[in-house]
Amino acid sequence: MVDKEEEALVRRQLDELHAKYRTFGEDQVVGYYPPDAPDDERHHFGLAGTNVDGTQWQAGDCSVRFPLHSVSKVFTYGLALEDNGTAEVLRRVGVEPSGDPFNSITFDEANHRPHNPMINAGALVAANLVAGRDVDEKVDRILACYRAYSGNPELAVDQRILRQQLRSNDRNLGLCYIMRSLGMIDGDIDEVVETYLSACSITVNAADLSVMGATLANGGVNPLTGERAVAREHVRDIVSVMMTCGMYDAAGQWASEVGIPAKSGVSGDIVFVLPRYFGFGVYSPGLDVHGNSVRGVALCREMSAVFGLHVFADPQDAILGRLAQPTPAGDAAEPSSTPTRA
16 A cells, blocks of 8 residues: 555655646647647646555646547457457457558558557447447447546546537548458448547546556556456556557657557547556647647656656666555455565
């Protein structure tokens, strides 16, 4: 368990990080979501972390809501794995980084499938694989899944955002028609796209996002509610594809330099997961050329380098508090007898 001294130390460290990056990178921003966002919304910056024992830290604008957009791909992929099993999902969508922008019309030609579920083509296939009689049932199941991850029963699809997405949706429609012509997707194209965009239009805040990450860090069990959101056997697949494919066409550099499984969205949101320790949610809407949050990426780089959070770093280098390593709920594994730094 995280004791009061540890909790206070991490809170102080995160407050210092938030203050340091509050005005960072304004000259590096190339766009915002939405593009016409008013100035007072462009400067939002929230940082939240949730430990696998349920301890939570927040700094900045953690109550501001934003659409998940591409971060939703992580959790819909998990639901597709639950509904179809690993072998069938892998047959339909790969796990290799594409090296191309997230909306590229490119495929793994050798295996006749999209490269991975973190780009639009693969995410559309994952949405197609979610069980349900129609769009409404599929979206209801996605919402129930996301609520289990976040512990927030109020999560909902923002219908205004969904309508906006549906109006500017030609590329996703084109992707689906191409994939259906190649036998990579089936069913009604409009329903597939609406299911996918409904998931993208679910709104959360940074605190919700950190709990969703912590649920993955905790073996699929929500650390606040104790509810299982995804079977343990699928967590490794989800987190692995976040590590290799989660940061658009900068994913390889991210895996090497930052080394924390993560997924970004064009809202300016990033969720990252350190298995067995915690999940973090970051929100800052100023975007770089890859469509990633400028502040969010810089902050994650610093947390990796300064606090030693790279998954392949020497544990001796980690200095973010002195977080105990509790056994994830439902695990039979023995807890660590010595507090470890996380």
